[in-house]
Amino acid sequence: MVLLSRVADRIYWGARYIERAEDTARVLRAFGEVFADYPRSATVRWSSLVAVAGSDVELPPTDGSDEIPVVKFLISDREHQNSVVISVERCRENLRTCREVLPRPAWAAVNDLSMYVQTHASAAAGRFQRGQFLNRVIDDSRRLDGVLTSSMSRDEAFDLWRIGRYLERTDMTTRVLGVRAATLLSLPPGAADEFAEVRWMSVLSSLSALQMYQRATKGPIDGPGVVRFLLFDYRFPRSVAGCLTELRASVLRLPRHDSVLGVIDDTDRELRSCRPAADDGAALDDAMDRLQRALLRIGDAMHDRYFMV
Amino acid sequence: MDELIDEAGRPRPVAGELMALLDRLGPDELRDRQRATDLEILTMGITFTVYSDGENIDRAWPFDIIPRLIPGDEWAQVEIGLAQRLRALNHFIDDVYNEQRIVEAGIFPRVLLDDSANYRPECRGVSPKFGVWAHISGTDLVRDADGQFYVLEDNLRVPSGVSYVLENRAVAKRTFPELFERQPIRPVDGYTDELNKLLTSLAPDGRTDAHIAVLTPGIFNSAYFEHSFLAQRMGAELVEGADLVVGDDECVYMKTIQGRERVDVIYRRIDDLFLDPEVFRADSTLGVPGLMRAWKAGNVGIANAPGAGVADDKCVYAWVPEMVRFYLGEEPLINNVPTYRCMYDDERAYVLDHLDELVLKPANESGGYGIVIGNRATAAELERAAADVREDPRNWVAQPILDLSTAPTLVEGGLEPRHLDLRPFVLTGERSYVTAGGLTRVALVKGSLVVNSSQGGGSKDTWIINSAPAAGSPARSDTQTGSQSQTQSAGVGG
Numbered sequence: 001m002v003l004l005s006r007v008a009d010r011i012y013w014g015a016r017y018i019e020r021a022e023d024t025a026r027v028l029r030a031f032g033e034v035f036a037d038y039p040r041s042a043t044v045r046w047s048s049l050v051a052v053a054g055s056d057v058e059l060p061p062t063d064g065s066d067e068i069p070v071v072k073f074l075i076s077d078r079e080h081q082n083s084v085v086i087s088v089e090r091c092r093e094n095l096r097t098c099r100e101v102l103p104r105p106a107w108a109a110v111n112d113l114s115m116y117v118q119t120h121a122s123a124a125a126g127r128f129q130r131g132q133f134l135n136r137v138i139d140d141s142r143r144l145d146g147v148l149t150s151s152m153s154r155d156e157a158f159d160l161w162r163i164g165r166y167l168e169r170t171d172m173t174t175r176v177l178g179v180r181a182a183t184l185l186s187l188p189p190g191a192a193d194e195f196a197e198v199r200w201m202s203v204l205s206s207l208s209a210l211q212m213y214q215r216a217t218k219g220p221i222d223g224p225g226v227v228r229f230l231l232f233d234y235r236f237p238r239s240v241a242g243c244l245t246e247l248r249a250s251v252l253r254l255p256r257h258d259s260v261l262g263v264i265d266d267t268d269r270e271l272r273s274c275r276p277a278a279d280d281g282a283a284l285d286d287a288m289d290r291l292q293r294a295l296l297r298i299g300d301a302m303h304d305r306y307f308m309v
Numbered sequence: 310m311d312e313l314i315d316e317a318g319r320p321r322p323v324a325g326e327l328m329a330l331l332d333r334l335g336p337d338e339l340r341d342r343q344r345a346t347d348l349e350i351l352t353m354g355i356t357f358t359v360y361s362d363g364e365n366i367d368r369a370w371p372f373d374i375i376p377r378l379i380p381g382d383e384w385a386q387v388e389i390g391l392a393q394r395l396r397a398l399n400h401f402i403d404d405v406y407n408e409q410r411i412v413e414a415g416i417f418p419r420v421l422l423d424d425s426a427n428y429r430p431e432c433r434g435v436s437p438k439f440g441v442w443a444h445i446s447g448t449d450l451v452r453d454a455d456g457q458f459y460v461l462e463d464n465l466r467v468p469s470g471v472s473y474v475l476e477n478r479a480v481a482k483r484t485f486p487e488l489f490e491r492q493p494i495r496p497v498d499g500y501t502d503e504l505n506k507l508l509t510s511l512a513p514d515g516r517t518d519a520h521i522a523v524l525t526p527g528i529f530n531s532a533y534f535e536h537s538f539l540a541q542r543m544g545a546e547l548v549e550g551a552d553l554v555v556g557d558d559e560c561v562y563m564k565t566i567q568g569r570e571r572v573d574v575i576y577r578r579i580d581d582l583f584l585d586p587e588v589f590r591a592d593s594t595l596g597v598p599g600l601m602r603a604w605k606a607g608n609v610g611i612a613n614a615p616g617a618g619v620a621d622d623k624c625v626y627a628w629v630p631e632m633v634r635f636y637l638g639e640e641p642l643i644n645n646v647p648t649y650r651c652m653y654d655d656e657r658a659y660v661l662d663h664l665d666e667l668v669l670k671p672a673n674e675s676g677g678y679g680i681v682i683g684n685r686a687t688a689a690e691l692e693r694a695a696a697d698v699r700e701d702p703r704n705w706v707a708q709p710i711l712d713l714s715t716a717p718t719l720v721e722g723g724l725e726p727r728h729l730d731l732r733p734f735v736l737t738g739e740r741s742y743v744t745a746g747g748l749t750r751v752a753l754v755k756g757s758l759v760v761n762s763s764q765g766g767g768s769k770d771t772w773i774i775n776s777a778p779a780a781g782s783p784a785r786s787d788t789q790t791g792s793q794s795q796t797q798s799a800g801v802g803g
Contacts, residue, residue, distance in 0.1 A: 305566075
């Protein structure tokens with residue numbers, strides 16, 4: 001089976017963008033849910049989500065809650081390169097030019113989501129409609145994977161799709177750990193508020209990991225345990241170890257993969273060196289920065305090897 | 310005339326079932342089905358691109374749910390006529406690039422070749438496989454008041470629309486499942502398979518397992534949807550110029566994640582002039598430098614062959630009946646619209662005297678642009694047209710204004726007649742293939758004759774209906790094993 005470099009590039013980026021949209025939606029959904037458990041007096045800073053989304057933009061300060069501006073920024077802001085609207089649109093633009101490689105219903109799924117997102121994003125700032133909107137984004141992204149998983153041959157195009165998905169997903173897991181988990185771990189022991197457990201639950205549910213964490217540990221939710229689960233439990237498909245395992249499996253099936261495999265080996269080493277950071281906020285923040293740089297190098301290696309011939 | 314309704318207002322025999330169903334459903338149900346269909350087209354992403362205010366807009370494909378029906382025996386005659394016509398046209402193209410017998414014989418004027426915008430001297434002496442240059446054509450047919458089909462245009466360069474034939478059918482099956490159950494409607498899906506076989510047959514001799522690539526100008530082209538659709542249906546690669554490279558061995562390669570892979574056949578959907586900057590427009594970024602060298606060396610098949618457009622010219626059109634007689638020794642089985650050639654003094658004089666009764670067409674425009682319809686033009690427009698004809702007679706032909714047939718079309722007020730044409734697609738290689746029907750385009754504006762989708766036209770599914778319904782379909786086998794069910798476990802339902 002022949003796969004054009006240009007098409008390979010677009011499938012890979014199509015996967016990255018849809019995963020980005022889905023992951024942003026998950027984080028927003030989890031944050032909104034946990035927020036409902038807080039008393040009115042507790043301050044909830046939505047702005048930390050801006051950092052999770054990989055943006056270092058300063059939103060204009062508001063009186064009171066920053067919920068609406070942050071949600072708008074992450075969902076519907078067309079100036080924001082990682083907003084849900086832009087990510088879905090870019091996924092569509094990429095897949096539009098490789099329709100002949102993907103099963104037809106995949107294009108219909110993206111097209112459908114894209115039309116929905118364009119018309120509903122601006123109304124999704126309010127809480128009720130936001131829930132519906134985020135669910136739709138997540139469900140349609142899953143639907144797309146479902147179509148591909150059940151009807152696409154396991155060829156190189158399929159592996160490029162998986163690589164895009166897992167690389168983006170790993171990236172999001174390291175961001176959630178680097179920003180939110182690191183902040184929680186840094187609280188002085190006495191200052192850990194009564195909502196600590198709720199906050200950790202929100203970290204887990206931003207990665208849809210709560211239930212699987214509980215099944216795996218059968219114990220209470222404790223910070224270092226959560227961090228270790230999200231970093232090292234390779235059985236969980238959003239953990240860093242889990243994503244890297246899948247990534248490696250797909251890269252191994254691609255031709256001429258030596259250079260990419262080398263960078264994945266480096267990333268595995270980087271991941272192993274994170275073990276001591278599970279108990280220490282500052283160290284975790286640094287470790288996640290290093291991991292993110294390693295992930296960037298995987299992306300670069302993919303580009304050099306497969307996309308520019 | 311109306312395609313479905315006779316002069317007395319009764320459904321024609323072929324349309325009996327359809328009209329009865331439309332009556333039974335009533336306008337509200339029809340509108341509901343139209344709405345559901347529009348939504349489906351949008352969701353399936355069946356689009357075409359239009360340029361407007363410097364922007365590319367991806368628009369949903371305009372589709373009228375009421376099909377256009379043609380009796381099977383009548384269509385069989387059209388098929389034969391089209392296959393014959395394309396054989397003659399291909400003889401002509403091969404001849405003008407080689408011996409030019411038709412010019413020597415005094416039948417076709419040399420001057421037309423000399424100043425033809427579509428004649429490519431770079432193609433002289435080339436002999437493509439089977440002597441065929443125009444492998445894929447989209448011939449525009451119209452039906453006049455006399456009920457006859459006439460060829461309006463031969464589109465031999467990069468004709469588009471066939472993907473919509475297949476998509477319209479897919480949609481129509483869901484819109485009127487009742488009718489597909491009861492009538493022998495000829496399927497259209499075989500086209501892409503036939504195209505695939507034809508393209509494969511163009512591979513250089515000795516190449517097995519040919520790699521076929523569809524060469525597109527890219528996403529901004531109005532027919533990109535179709536390029537992608539065809540590549541997908543054939544399992545071919547959809548490539549842009551930058552994906553291809555011609556090696557030192559004068560073979561064409563595509564850039565893949567494995568490295569370079571040889572390409573054997575290119576179905577190109579870009580114009581001649583953009584194909585190869587070494588030979589044609591040097592500023593073309595859509596093409597592939599060296600492609601013409603590779604083609605002339607016989608290392609790659611190109612469909613349609615560069616230069617095939619020489620026969621796709623509203624002026625050359627007037628000689629097609631002569632070509633059929635000259636090359637095939639046969640009488641044309643499908644009609645040309647009578648055409649006045651403004652290059653000849655007597656014919657031009659007639660045209661200038663009767664401008665208000667004629668359709669005036671520039672020889673080298675497509676998409677319906679530049680056409681002047683005599684009885685609808687203002688005096689000023691006619692005057693300008695006359696001046697244009699005098700200034701450049703070679704560029705103009707004129708034809709009588711045809712009374713294009715109509716068919717019932719769903720509009721705001723219910724079913725109303727609208728004018729239409731038909732574009733069947735003809736494949737020519739070792740043998741010929743004609744689509745069962747083709748793309749029916751309909752002018753949605755009342756009284757309008759302009760059917761182009763870029764100018765507010767719509768489309769209809771075209772049904773070729775074989776008269777004798779199949780007698781008794783074979784019974785389904787009842788020996789199949791039933792689906793497996795989950796074993797009821799003790800804990801469930803007890």
